[in-house]
Amino acid sequence: MTATCRPSGLSPGRPMAYDILDVTSSTCLTELDVPPLVLEENTRYSWVVRYTSVKGALSDWSTPRGFTTGESELDQDGNGIPDDQEVGMSIDLDNNGIADAEQNDLRCVNVFEGAGQIAVEAPAGSGVTRISAIASTDLTTIGAVDRLPLDLPLGLISFRLEMEQVGGIARVQAYFSEPAPQTAKWLKYDITNGWQDYSAHAVFAADRLSVEFEFQDGGFGDADGVANGIIIDPSGFGVATGAATSSEGDSHSLTGSWSPASSGGGGGGCFISTSTFWN
Numbered sequence: 001m002t003a004t005c006r007p008s009g010l011s012p013g014r015p016m017a018y019d020i021l022d023v024t025s026s027t028c029l030t031e032l033d034v035p036p037l038v039l040e041e042n043t044r045y046s047w048v049v050r051y052t053s054v055k056g057a058l059s060d061w062s063t064p065r066g067f068t069t070g071e072s073e074l075d076q077d078g079n080g081i082p083d084d085q086e087v088g089m090s091i092d093l094d095n096n097g098i099a100d101a102e103q104n105d106l107r108c109v110n111v112f113e114g115a116g117q118i119a120v121e122a123p124a125g126s127g128v129t130r131i132s133a134i135a136s137t138d139l140t141t142i143g144a145v146d147r148l149p150l151d152l153p154l155g156l157i158s159f160r161l162e163m164e165q166v167g168g169i170a171r172v173q174a175y176f177s178e179p180a181p182q183t184a185k186w187l188k189y190d191i192t193n194g195w196q197d198y199s200a201h202a203v204f205a206a207d208r209l210s211v212e213f214e215f216q217d218g219g220f221g222d223a224d225g226v227a228n229g230i231i232i233d234p235s236g237f238g239v240a241t242g243a244a245t246s247s248e249g250d251s252h253s254l255t256g257s258w259s260p261a262s263s264g265g266g267g268g269g270c271f272i273s274t275s276t277f278w279n
C-alpha cells in the first residue's frame with residue numbers, strides 16, 4: 001500500500017512540496033503508524049492511498065479523506081519540546097559553556113522514562129534552518145520493537161528538521177549524557193524499512209559522547225518519504241543485549257550486514273485507525 005498525507009485545502013494535483021508523508025508498506029494495509037512529530041496540532045490533513053497487486057498493477061488513488069488533529073497537552077509552552085522532557089540549566093551536553101536549554105541551534109531532552117539526556121545540534125552550515133520539534137520517543141508507540149535484537153540505552157530520539165533547501169542534505173550531531181559503547185550501532189526506524197542499521201551515515205566521536213549523521217530530505221534517512229523541506233527522524237544508539245531474540249525466536253548477529261526485521265517493520269502498534277480516528 002502507498003499512502004500520502006498532506007495539510008488540507010490544497011489542490012488534489014498532488015503537489016509534492018506540500019505532502020507531509022509519502023510511504024509504502026507491505027504490512028500496514030488497513031491502518032498506518034504516522035511517525036512521531038509528522039503531524040502538528042490543530043491542523044486538518046487529507047490522505048489518499050492506493051494498492052499494488054502481487055503482479056504489480058496499481059489501483060487508482062482513493063477518494064481523499066481527512067482528519068483534524070487536536071490540541072497537544074505535551075508542549076504547553078510551544079517550544080517544540082515536551083514539557084516533561086525539558087532539561088534544567090545545569091545540562092550542557094555539547095560542553096560549550098552554554099546551558100543547552102538556552103541554545104537555539106541545539107535542543108536537548110531528558111530521555112523517556114529513563115535517566116540521562118540526548119541532544120541534537122544543527123548549527124550553521126548543517127543545511128538546517130531550525131529544529132522545530134524534538135522528543136524522546138515512547139518505544140511502545142514504535143512498531144516491531146519486540147523484534148529489535150538490541151538495547152537502546154537512551155531510547156529513540158525523534159526530531160523534525162526544517163531544511164534550507166527542499167531535497168537538501170542535513171548533517172547534524174547528537175550528544176549523549178553517557179558514552180555509546182564501542183560496539184554501539186546507530187539505528188533508525190521507519191514504516192517502510194522497519195529497523196535499520198544506519199551506521200553507514202553516522203560517525204561516532206572518539207569519546208563516544210556524540211555522533212554525526214546525515215539525511216536527505218525525501219531520500220536516505222528521511223522517515224516522511226517526501227522532499228518537502230522537512231526531515232523526520234527517529235533514531236538512537238543500540239547495543240547488543242547478549243541474549244537477544246526476536247519474538248519468533250530468530251537470533252540476529254551484530255556483525256556483518258545486519259538487516260533486522262525489515263519485512264515486518266511496519267507491524268504492530270498502529271495508533272491511527274481508519275475506523276476510530278480518520279473520518
Ligand SMILES: [Ca+2]
Pocket residue numbers: 074075076077078079080081082083086
Ligand atoms: Ca515545551
Ligand SMILES: [Ca+2]
Pocket residue numbers: 091092093094095096097098099100103
Ligand atoms: Ca551547551
Ligand SMILES: [Ca+2]
Pocket residue numbers: 217218222224225226227228229230231232
Ligand atoms: Ca521530507
